[in-house]
Amino acid sequence: MSDPAQARPSDAVTAAILVIGDEILSGRTKDKNIGYIADYLTNLGIDLEEVRIVPDVEAEIVAALNALRTRYTYVFTTGGIGPTHDDITADSVAKAFGVPIGEDPRAIELLLQRIKPEDLNEARRRMARIPEGASLVQNAVSKAPGFMLGNVIVMAGVPSIMQTMLDDVAPRLRSGAKMIIESIEAAGIPEGAYAAPLGEIAAQNASVSIGSYPSFREGTFHNQIVVRGKDAAAVATAKAAVLEIVERLQAERRVTKP
Known part of the structure; x- marks a missing residue:
């Protein structure tokens, strides 16, 4: 099998999507993000070259991330940044990069714009756990942020939220020649x-x-x-x-x- 990386121009800006979630693989949830992201990136002159779907398993997420982030200019992840026990994307990204993760004051401040302090329980505080060194990706819908670490952009799986995150991060991305x-x-x-x-x-x-x-x-x-x-x-x-x-x-x- 030929390697597309060998055929692409040296100045090409490329991307992969990593979809995270057991619910996608089981068919319970139908993905509505891949096509949207593909269209969005095409309009920016970024070539989407690969999509992977992995379960809510840390080892699988880490392995996929480390494979994709070295191969493409950007990796966009969707899913797994909510408040429940199986939302492990942030921890997996931190592990892939080998950096600590903890509550981020910036994220707490954003959550408090929609959640009363007395209602900011342990589960909701999970959404404020951000890997060290990451910049936040704004969420105009529910305020719980995504983040960007290196060339990895971590976004929610809910389409309406993901779309606002993509709008926020787009100005930070390098674009290429449009298709x-x-x-x-x-x-x-x-x-x-x-x-x-x-x-x-x-x-x-x-x-x-x-x-x-x-x-x-x-x-x-x-x-x-x-x-x-x-x-x-x-x-x-x-x-x-x-x-x-x-x-x-x-x-x-x-x-x-x-």
Whole structure:
């Protein structure tokens, strides 16, 4: 298997998502964050290259974090920073980095904006435990913060909260060249008809990604070919080649129809 790290440009800004939670793996909770984060990062010029899902097991979280944070520019984690016993993400991140963790006065101050001092019990105080050296990531919904340590951004699993955290951390992130995406409708053409020439176009345009995406809409099959890349000229060249193939095949189908 080829290593994508060897093929990417040296100035590329890359990312991975680490989804943490038994409830995701069991199917009880359906993830709604991956697609949102992917779109968000694409708009920033950050290439999402990997997603992993791990259970609420410290060893699994630590191993995944240490693998991902050395491979990508940023790692975004979701889940496991609440008040219950199985919310162990903060402790796992601290262990991965080899730093202490404890109650952070800044986090306590934020929690007190929504929780009365007499209601700030031991469980709620768990949400103020932050690894040493981390900066806080603001939570505009419930105030319990996430944090950023090195290149790891730790966020909540609740989508509405995660989204506000992403907005807060975005200005701190290094961005890269934005992806250019062009779509070509291959209406009425089965994938098998253009698979070979599409492969040839992809081979001749190594700096772009070309994918074919079939769907079933309104009782019929539809195919869409998507050309993606960061070099506008390369994308335009590949798109023109794809269009030529699609238009030729569509013309042939019109001729052969009775």
